[in-house]
Amino acid sequence: MALGAVGVLIFSFTLPATKAAVPVFGGWVVGIGRAVVAGLLSALVLRWDRTPLPSREDLRRLAVVAGGVVVGFPLFTAVALQYVPATRGAVVVGLLPGATAVVATLRHGERPSVRFWLAAGGGLVTVSIFTVMTGAGGRPEPADALLGLAVVAAAVGYAEGASLGTRIGGRQTISWALVMALPVTLPVTAVAFLSRGGVAVLADAGIGAVAGLVYVSVFSMFLGFFAWYAGLGRGGVARVSQIQLLQPVLTLGWAALLLDETVPPTAVVAAVLVTGFVVAARRAPVRRAGADLHSQAL
Secondary structure, eight states: OHHHHHHHHHHTTHHHHHHHHHHHHOHHHHHHHHHHHHHHHHHHHHHHHTOOOOOHHHHHHHHHHIIIIIIIHHHHHHHHTTTSOHHHHHHHGGGHHHHHHHHHHHHHOOEEOHHHHHHHHHHHHHHHHHHHHHSGGGSOOHHHHHHHHHHHHHHHHHHHHHHHHHHHOHHHHHHHHHHHHHHHHHHHHHHHHHHTTTTHHHHHOOHHHHHHHHHIIIIIIIIHHHHHHHHHHHHOHHHHHGGGGGHHHHHHHHHHHHHOOOOOHHHHHHHHHHHHHHHHHHHSOEEOTTOSSOBOOO
């Protein structure tokens, strides 16, 4: 749980950092380019550790991880944040813990209790109501569809990466996924960067935009996954993933402090409610695959 909390703390800065970088660098550079920087760092880590090559089966599963958390989630959120504030994206992404628990149940045999699903469902309903209430004219916005796709992509990548990480290690899982994605992420980033003006865009970029791009590349896309996958693998995907319900609370605060965005009262209410639901989910029993007994909260 502590490892998962460290990962969530790192991830909680992702949307504000993305929002700061997107106006200057564009959604494609921020969404895909972060994976290039992280991929090059990963290559160095794998080389330093002399990590053996993954098996053919592991390569297939790593491709799923790469599609979900290396390409899908970063790209969809970066494009969406060109049209909606980070505060809105933060609460919509609050759907992610429930989605991750569903994937863990369907794909990896975890069996959460009814009490767990009630808590996770409460968080889902809270986030859904907030999304509708804060949309333009009280309706969901087109960017919400992109945020929804981001949630699905990340849920699949989290669950698959956590399962694979129990065998080859969380650090190796995200590192190999990032390196495998380089043949796609590198040329896409190069084209997107040139279309934004190339090196000239760096001369016009303020420190906030550059810092945002560096953060999502080094921390959100790389270091954060070391702790996150380790926590999911050790504590169970369904249970530990519910810590991420706290991410909207943290992100709302960072968006207000760093971006001067206004936090609506409904967002505060939603954040408080999902905090209660994550505590309830933490205390609910979850039967993990291969376990004979329910995993009980302390």
